[in-house]
Amino acid sequence: MARVVILGGGVAGHTAATFAKEWLGEEHEVVVVTPDGNWNWTPSNIWVGTGEMRKEDAVFPIAPVYEKVGIDYREAKAVSIHPEGKSDSDKAFVTIEYTGQGKAGQSEELSYDYLVNATGAKLDFDATPGLGNGNAEPGPHTVSVCTAEQALHASEELEKVMEKMRKGQKQTILIGMGHGMCTYQGAVFEYIFSIEHKLREEGIREYAEIIYISNESFLGDFGMGGMHIKMGGYAGSSKLFTESLYNERDIKWILGAHVTKVEEGRVTYKTLDGDTHEQEFDFAMLIPLFAGVGIKAYDKEGNDMTDKLFTPNGFMKVDADYTPKPYEEWKASDWPSTLQNPDYKNIFAAGIAFAPPHSISKPVQAPDGTPITPAAPRTGMPNAMMGKAVAASIRDMILEGASEPTHTANMSEMGATFVTSAGKDFFTGTAVAMTIYPIVPDYEKYPDTGRDINITTAEIGLAAHWTKHIQYHIFMYKAKLLPGWTLIP
Amino acid sequence: MGDKYMDPYTPKTGAIVSLSFGKFLRACILWQVVRFVVINLRMIVLILKSKH
Ligand SMILES: Cc1cc2nc3c(=O)[nH]c(=O)nc-3n(C[C@H](O)[C@H](O)[C@H](O)COP(=O)(O)OP(=O)(O)OC[C@H]3O[C@@H](n4cnc5c(N)ncnc54)[C@H](O)[C@@H]3O)c2cc1C
Numbered sequence: 001m002a003r004v005v006i007l008g009g010g011v012a013g014h015t016a017a018t019f020a021k022e023w024l025g026e027e028h029e030v031v032v033v034t035p036d037g038n039w040n041w042t043p044s045n046i047w048v049g050t051g052e053m054r055k056e057d058a059v060f061p062i063a064p065v066y067e068k069v070g071i072d073y074r075e076a077k078a079v080s081i082h083p084e085g086k087s088d089s090d091k092a093f094v095t096i097e098y099t100g101q102g103k104a105g106q107s108e109e110l111s112y113d114y115l116v117n118a119t120g121a122k123l124d125f126d127a128t129p130g131l132g133n134g135n136a137e138p139g140p141h142t143v144s145v146c147t148a149e150q151a152l153h154a155s156e157e158l159e160k161v162m163e164k165m166r167k168g169q170k171q172t173i174l175i176g177m178g179h180g181m182c183t184y185q186g187a188v189f190e191y192i193f194s195i196e197h198k199l200r201e202e203g204i205r206e207y208a209e210i211i212y213i214s215n216e217s218f219l220g221d222f223g224m225g226g227m228h229i230k231m232g233g234y235a236g237s238s239k240l241f242t243e244s245l246y247n248e249r250d251i252k253w254i255l256g257a258h259v260t261k262v263e264e265g266r267v268t269y270k271t272l273d274g275d276t277h278e279q280e281f282d283f284a285m286l287i288p289l290f291a292g293v294g295i296k297a298y299d300k301e302g303n304d305m306t307d308k309l310f311t312p313n314g315f316m317k318v319d320a321d322y323t324p325k326p327y328e329e330w331k332a333s334d335w336p337s338t339l340q341n342p343d344y345k346n347i348f349a350a351g352i353a354f355a356p357p358h359s360i361s362k363p364v365q366a367p368d369g370t371p372i373t374p375a376a377p378r379t380g381m382p383n384a385m386m387g388k389a390v391a392a393s394i395r396d397m398i399l400e401g402a403s404e405p406t407h408t409a410n411m412s413e414m415g416a417t418f419v420t421s422a423g424k425d426f427f428t429g430t431a432v433a434m435t436i437y438p439i440v441p442d443y444e445k446y447p448d449t450g451r452d453i454n455i456t457t458a459e460i461g462l463a464a465h466w467t468k469h470i471q472y473h474i475f476m477y478k479a480k481l482l483p484g485w486t487l488i489p
Numbered sequence: 490m491g492d493k494y495m496d497p498y499t500p501k502t503g504a505i506v507s508l509s510f511g512k513f514l515r516a517c518i519l520w521q522v523v524r525f526v527v528i529n530l531r532m533i534v535l536i537l538k539s540k541h
Pocket residue numbers: 007008009010011012013033034035036042043044045046076077078079118119120121145146147184187293295350351352353378379380381383417418419420
């Protein structure tokens with residue numbers, strides 16, 4: 001009997017665990033270690049954050065789902081990995097610390113035959129002075145929509161400024177990136193349009209000045225260096241499309257910005273030209289910097305070898321080409337395929353937890369060297385595909401004795417879809433549907449624009465909004481492992 | 490077309506401007522049913538191309 005331990009029960013970890021169990025059956029053990037008792041469909045946090053959806057509708061308890069299919073669930077967080085075992089045993093193990101199940105605070109050693117690190121990101125609010133509370137959570141001045149709980153708080157704070165607008169008071173709403181190296185521009189795009197839509201529907205739009213602040217050097221970069229889409233007989237930049245949407249909704253933008261300080265009602269930021277500016281706000285939602293969750297690694301003698309498994313910012317090293325090289329020399333082939341750790345062949349990473357070789361957007365910096373560049377996008381669909389590919393490789397290694405991973409999930413060979421909605425009503429809401437293939441542009445395969453122009457598209461309308469609704473129901477159904485879940489792509 | 494799009498020499502100048510027919514189509518149920526099919530077919534193609 002083999003034991004597969006999955007660290008993290010988010011999009012990537014849940015997908016890896018459920019497929020691994022489905023394929024490996026009763027003879028092998030699948031253990032999920034994750035600190036949250038609830039599973040969250042994060043795209044719906046936008047609806048929660050505007051008060052359009054109850055938090056309870058974006059989450060569900062995970063324990064009964066795992067119990068139903070025989071997955072061993074530990075409500076705990078991984079603290080350290082010991083791939084060589086310890087002095088008196090060669091058996092690899094992880095140390096976990098319980099956060100629930102009546103054992104909060106207790107530690108345990110959990111041995112594994114195969115390990116999948118799908119721990120996502122630590123939301124590093126404290127990397128920006130004043131953005132955090134010193135405990136990797138949002139501070140008192142701004143809100144976040146990264147978790148359902150944070151989104152609920154955001155909706156309560158939004159309601160307070162809306163109340164002032166209803167009384168005729170002008171309010172400034174600032175939404176964007178809380179650090180020069182953030183990602184998640186797509187989620188922010190959705191939140192800003194959702195707020196704008198809500199204010200218009202309430203008839204109080206005229207009382208709000210809405211401002212987008214971003215580390216992108218052009219609007220529509222989205223951490224992917226932008227994309228080209230068909231426009232008549234031309235391929236036009238996503239910059240044109242995105243600027244058009246912002247103009248149409250009278251949303252102002254600040255680009256090339258690294259937020260250096262957050263205070264009550266004010267952010268200070270540095271721009272690419274080296275200048276420092278301030279922006280006042282009444283309501284601000286700022287995304288934090290992402291880092292790895294801080295798991296340590298030790299060798300057999302107990303010496304710290306965290307830097308062997310993880311990059312300095314805490315993401316796990318996999319089969320990527322991490323050689324530092326200039327932007328002009330970046331290639332699609334730098335990106336990892338099997339997601340296997342090069343030193344320990346029974347360790348894999350999936351989703352946000354793997355270390356990308358570099359960003360996709362061109363790295364730029366302020367004159368003093370401060371980098372102001374979006375990190376590579378970390379969207380749900382490819383993360384789920386990584387979880388499934390890793391589970392399939394492990395299945396083949398266990399059941400067929402494969403010596404190498406048999407499946408790949410490479411961001412230069414995978415597409416992404418973003419459906420960013422505004423409003424929730426089936427007929428008055430709207431959305432932008434974007435499809436991008438591949439995520440990492442490949443100029444060797446697609447010399448014109450780096451991407452397949454037939455499926456790299458963006459359009460706005462009700463159809464995209466309906467797609468968002470349907471995705472919510474389908475993916476919640478799939479995550480709950482209801483009948484036929486394996487058939488859902 | 491509102492004049493807010495036409496401020497020359499501002500960041501707004503370079504953007505494409507949505508015209509009234511395009512805006513009508515965004516909410517036209519019949520057209521959107523067609524687009525719904527197209528968007529979802531496109532997503533299926535994208536998923537199939539992404540499988541390895
Ligand atoms: C508001 C919002 C909207 C979004 N909208 C979209 C969208 O429309 N489309 C899209 O494709 N993507 C969207 N995304 C992105 C998508 O949510 C992420 O790509 C996806 O959640 C990442 O999956 P993951 O499994 O890598 O990480 P996560 O989903 O973050 O999962 C990581 C898991 O690991 C757990 N964990 C953390 N530390 C430890 C530890 N030490 N030990 C064990 N477990 C640990 C966490 O609790 C969590 O359960 C959105 C994100 C946000 C925040």
